[in-house]
Amino acid sequence: MLKLAPILLAILYALVSYKFSAWKTAKTLDEQSTLLKDPELDGLNHDMASALDLPKIKVHIFEIEPINGLAAPDGRIFITRGFFNKYKEGEVTAAELASVIAHELGHVALGHSRRRMIDFSGQNAIRVALATVLGRIIPGVGVWIANMLTTMLAARLSRSDEYEADAYASALLTKAGIGTEPQKSLFKKLDTLTGSLGAGTPAWLLSHPKTTERIEAIEAREAKWGVTLD
Template sequence: MAAQDGRCGLLAPLPPLPHIDLMLKFMPILLAIAYALAMYRFSVWRTQRELDARSTDLADPMLKVMTDRLARALDLPRIKVHIYEIDPVNGLAAPDGRIFITRGFYRKFQNGEVTADEMATVIAHELGHVALGHTRRRMIDFSGQNALRTALAMVLSRFLPGIGVWIANGLTTLLAARLSRSDEYEADEYAAALLTKAGIGTAPQKSLFNKLEALTQARSGAAPAWLMSHPKTTERIAAIEKLEARWR
């Protein structure tokens, strides 16, 4: 065999294939997409398993009166609520549409710190998250944000070693906070309309916001509103009052 490229018996190295180069360039994005899909499925499974293991049905006569009023306003036979056995004061909606009140929140009601009308506003708010598709989208957003964080960290670390990961974390945190605040405003608006239709009104909704402010002030401190997952209490109340003015 004739020598080629000045080297006896050796062929010149083949040039890299264009499609291989293209795959290598987009490998971080492909890996991020695969990671997002895996995280989404795992997050849904883990959330449902946790809620199943640590929840019971809410059986309270006073609160059933309130949920029945909400159900009639929505033309539903009933609204089932569950107690999630954790201490922090919170309400949540699961990806499968179930509504939960934490044991800590229910304890506030039992102690007289929160009224039945105010508890109804929490349930209406979580119903809003379900009706508006926030619960499933939040799982997708959470997975997508993790994937975006991973992809950004991989790309930025090539150009900014040492701080690329920090920048990626900061950008995705800001994005998550903004999406979450938008969802909260929408769920507040849904709850205000539902509470008005049910004859409960928005006064308990606003009074509960002020109570929650007192309960969570120590935790949130002076964090800027754009970094918080929930809007400021004054802004949420102002948004509801704008709705009331528009409805009048």
């Protein structure tokens, strides 16, 4: 029984961590967000809602500066204030921002946003359990190995989710009559917009795929679907 203690404690830690993380995330988003209202974006959101047979797509602005889009575990979609400001300043088009919304809708529709919260808690539990076990077997190095293994696992799962959400967005944008060009053009701007975050980090440790690979995946889908460009 004592040998199972680290595993049982890790499971309990995962459950408590999940509940707390979900509560904290919802509370933060509630306190720091407002409903997005913009005539051009509202029109594009209406087109996507029609393509999904939904009455409306609500998007919120999360009042932080980093450039990002978010899909909350409860299904709400958020664009950060920093991203919205780039749109208002003309650095990002309405169609490009709509592609971000489509991508986040993909995370919700495919169950990524809720599962990620569970995965995050589970990965922390695995990290604790591995660090405990490996720390005894390989003192000093065991904790480092546990951190590396769980980081690699998290990055791999996240990259897979991003590709799936990209594919969902491509299909939705095409069905809505917006097309995939805004999706590709935004990817080409991302490194500049975000300050090349992750530059120099090995691809297998990045939580998002490289932008060039994401564009190549979109173009492969276009070829498969028979999409032609004017």
